[in-house]
Amino acid sequence: MQIMTQRLSVTEKASALIRGLAEKHGDLLFYQAGGCCEGxxxxxxxxxxxxxxxNDALIGRVEGYEFWVDRDLFxxxxxxxxxxxxxxxFGPGGFSLESPLGKTFKIHYRLFSDEELRDLAPVERMD
Structure with a gap:
């Protein structure tokens, strides 16, 4: 069985913060919107x-927690x-659980190679 190209990864620094947030708050969910007050x-x-x-897109999981992306942004x-x-x-939103800790989650993007595009993991869509 061939391993598919994943759409999402996480840095060790972010993983450590996520584990701490989960310890304090329980199960988590990530959402990336397409603009407005939270950018x-x-x-x-x-x-x-x-x-x-x-129709929002579930592109993967970080530390086991769902990471959803706004349908238009996706x-x-x-x-x-x-x-x-x-x-x-302090990021533009302030509603995210890391904000009181003086931290802000951030995404780094890179375009997939042609080879990666041929083997992308599918996304799930919200019904």
Whole structure:
């Protein structure tokens, strides 16, 4: 069985923060919106306190927790790999669980190679 190209990865620094947030808050959910007050900064919520919209894309999991992307933003970035990272500072949203810790989740994008595009893992869509 061939391993498919994943759409999402996470830095060790972000993984460590996610583990700490899960210890404090329980199950988590990540969502990256397409703009407005939170910009395109990924947001981390307690699972059940935020619900993806119809046709939003589940592009993978970080530390076992779902990472959803706004349907329109995904259409724009569907040819790119997402790497979840964390930086010091207060992001534009402030609703994300890492904000009180003076941290902000951030995405680094890179375009997939032609070979990776041929073998991309499928996304799940919210019904």
């Amino acid at each position: 395109t900064q990924p947001q981390c919520f307690e699972k059940g306190s935020f619900y993806p919209r119809m 259409e724009y970035w569907k040819h790119a790999h997402f790497t979840l990272d964390v930086v010091d500072g």
